[in-house]
Amino acid sequence: MSVLMELAIFPTDKGGSVGAAVGRVVEMIRDSGVVYQVTAMGTLVETPTLAEALDIVQRAHDVLAGDASRIYATVKLDIRKGDTGRIYGKARSVTDRIGSVNT
Template identity: 60%
Template sequence: MSVLMEFAMFPTDRGESVSAYVSEVIRMIRDSGVRYQLTPMGTIIETDTLDAALEIVRKAHDILEKESDRIYSTVTFDIRKNAENRLEGKIRSVEEKIGEVNR
């Protein structure tokens, strides 16, 4: 199973720039060993189970809750059985098709 999860989570009561807080969450994701891709608007991870993805969300919340009284978060899932390596594969598939169109 492949669970792609895109999420954004940050404190809303810590000023205009929250990169210091977000970097703590990204460090936790990196250290967890799951594949991830940081984007300007959020982070995408890929896990083998829904529980593993939800554990990342819980840990991210735990990190931010220590420093903040208000946390904003969005979470989106794409769960597919009998699949893996979709974090890279989905992008590669689109890029290949773009190349076919431009020929």
């Protein structure tokens, strides 16, 4: 199984710049050992199970909850039996058809 998740999570009560808080979440994701990719609007994560993906969401919340009174999060999931490595394969499917793209 492959679970692709796009997660955007940040405190809403810390002013206009939340890069430090987002950095703490990305650090947790990096240290968890899952395959991930940071984008301008969120972080893509690939896990072998839904439970592991949802655990990342819980852990991201826990990272922020200590000093935030309000947290905003969006989560998108693409769950597929069988294939793994889709975090790179989906983008490669497009570039194989049209050539290089901005990354």
